Each structure stands twice: as C-alpha cells, then as structure tokens.
Amino acid sequence: MRYFMIILSLLVVVSGQATAGLIIHAAEIGIGKFHRQDNIVHPYESGNAWLPYVLPTNAETKTPIVMENADHSITVFFSTLEELLTKVAQISQTRGEQISVLNFNAHGLPGGMWFPMNESFKNSVECWQWNAAATGSDKANHDQYYTPVAKQDIMSIREYAQTGGGVPCVTGYNQWKSILAKVPQLKPTLAKDLKLNILSCVVGLGPVGDKFMTGLGALLGGTDQVQLRSSLYFGLGDWSMPEGMGFWDYQTDEQLEHDNSIYGVNRKDREIMQKGKVRVTALVKGAWLSTVLEGQDFMSLGADSLEVSNATWGRELVSRSAIKPNTIRNPGTSVYESVK
Numbered sequence: 001m002r003y004f005m006i007i008l009s010l011l012v013v014v015s016g017q018a019t020a021g022l023i024i025h026a027a028e029i030g031i032g033k034f035h036r037q038d039n040i041v042h043p044y045e046s047g048n049a050w051l052p053y054v055l056p057t058n059a060e061t062k063t064p065i066v067m068e069n070a071d072h073s074i075t076v077f078f079s080t081l082e083e084l085l086t087k088v089a090q091i092s093q094t095r096g097e098q099i100s101v102l103n104f105n106a107h108g109l110p111g112g113m114w115f116p117m118n119e120s121f122k123n124s125v126e127c128w129q130w131n132a133a134a135t136g137s138d139k140a141n142h143d144q145y146y147t148p149v150a151k152q153d154i155m156s157i158r159e160y161a162q163t164g165g166g167v168p169c170v171t172g173y174n175q176w177k178s179i180l181a182k183v184p185q186l187k188p189t190l191a192k193d194l195k196l197n198i199l200s201c202v203v204g205l206g207p208v209g210d211k212f213m214t215g216l217g218a219l220l221g222g223t224d225q226v227q228l229r230s231s232l233y234f235g236l237g238d239w240s241m242p243e244g245m246g247f248w249d250y251q252t253d254e255q256l257e258h259d260n261s262i263y264g265v266n267r268k269d270r271e272i273m274q275k276g277k278v279r280v281t282a283l284v285k286g287a288w289l290s291t292v293l294e295g296q297d298f299m300s301l302g303a304d305s306l307e308v309s310n311a312t313w314g315r316e317l318v319s320r321s322a323i324k325p326n327t328i329r330n331p332g333t334s335v336y337e338s339v340k
Contacts, residue, residue: 015136021100021191022062022092023073023303025052026084028106028115030141031062031131032077037138041267042239046070049244049301050237053105061135066091073101079134081171082118087182092189100191101303105237107332109162110198111212112172127169129335144334145238148260153329154250161206162322166340171241173215180219189227193225194302199237199245201331204279206231210290210316213281217288224283227306232277232292233297234331236269245299247276281305282313 032055033173039054052075059065064087078084094313107114116122204213217228236246250256259272283288291311329336
C-alpha cells in the first residue's frame, strides 16, 4: 500500500511551556471501569499517569461524574460528547480558569472515538453495543481489552484509515461540529495554548485520521500555540505503563503471533510496547495542518509542546488501492461493527 502526502515545508516556532490553567481528563465510562478493575488487579502507584482515569469505587454508570485529583487536575467520566463538553465548560466557568490541557481517553478508530454524540444517540439501536460495554461489569471491560488481535482486524483498520465510512456510535468530525454548535460556551474556556491529547488507538491514522484532526482544530479554533495530538498506532495504557500511553502495532506475522501468545496471559502492556507515531495538528500560517512524529515512546498527557520547529506539514491523501472493509473491530474491545 502506498501513501501520499501533499508536502509543505514550513518553519514553525512553538513555545516550550504552556501557561498555567486547568488540566481536565475526559474518560469514557467504560474506560473508567477498565482502569478501576486494572487498579484492583495491579494497584497503581502514586504518580501513575492513569490514576486520574480510575472510576471511583462507589461510582455507578450515571454520568457525568466529576473527580478532583491529588494534583488538582479534574476528571470527567462521561457517556456522550454533549454532556462532556457541557460539563467541561461549566467547570472552567465556575473556577474562572481556562483549560490548558484536555486529555481524552476512549476507544478509538481512525477519525473518531467510540461513544455517542448525545443522549438521543445513546438511547438508539445504533449504540446498543456501546451501551452493553458501558453498563457491563468492570471485569468484562478489563477482559475484552486483553483479547488477542487478528491480523485481519489490523488490516481492516488500515484500510478504513484510507477510505473512512460510517461506523455505529463513533463520534467524528460531523458529530463534533453538531455538538459544538449546541455548546458555544466551550470555546471561550479553551486557553490560547491548549494541548488536546487523544489517548486512544489509531485516531490519527491515515487520511481519515488527518482529516478528522485538522477539522477538529478548525472547529475549536485558537492560535498557532495550540496542539492537537493523536496516535497512529494502537495505544497501551494498563498498570505497567505509568508514564502514559505507549504504542503497539503489527510489524510481522512472527511478532504478532508472539505478542498474542503472551498478551492475554500476562496482561502486561509493557511486554509488547514499541516505538510509536504521533500526529501533531496545529495552525500553520493560517491553515490547520498535521505532521507525524516517529519514534515516540509515550503519548503526551501534559501541557508541554512537542518539538515541531523543523517539521514538514501537510495533508495526507488517500491511496488509490484502498478498499473499504465491510466490518471493523473497535480496538481495545471485542466488538465488531459494520461499515457503511
């Protein structure tokens, strides 16, 4: 498969540190259940990057759930994009602080994340599999995360990253556009140097991921100090990754067979981690563009700007050989969905 880029060689000067402001962790409710179970199996130590994503012991599934963390960051456990953005804006307004970091932790696909856009979609047949996971037990959410991944699952995701398509209950550009129009109070709460980190599998992969991230940047707006970051690889984020989200992907048949043979048994992400790729999206000379940083150890969860001063910025184009898959597996789950 060949990939093509429209290349723009531009010099971008980026500040090293973000100004002080609110750090908000947005955790989809099923992800919160995963981390709650994971924290029981292998207790997270102080300073573990995933502690803010552990659903409180007495919390159930009614969202949003707001939790203040020891480092004064805020976690919002959510079910729908609309309730999340509404609550995030409310927190910022109440505290009188702009949001400098917004971290998203949810199951991802190229160009979107697996959760409903609003309450209407949440209650629709389109989201029945998401509801089953969200209302399922902590153990069920934990177990499905460690389900081995078939090569065909990965190849289908790579094809989808080229072609796109409609996948039930995935919130992408169109859903963000619709909800942001209903929650106009959000944009004024975003700091001029906002860092939006999507801690999800493959959201930034391919032309579909590029289009989503540049489109999201344009929707949120801001200055050339804003950075949106997303992964091109599968994300790793269990107890053994206290530094943050690591990376994994298919390299060879032998590697895949080896990783699958130990992954579901040892349940230790660190044993299979690789160097990863991160898509950085920013406003470059008036246009929202992306660049890809290779050889990354972890996905950033913080406010520091990634070094892109000599980056090559552009837009990724579709491979002519791409064929849309009929079904696709949601990474981090055992759920298969049809592709329209």
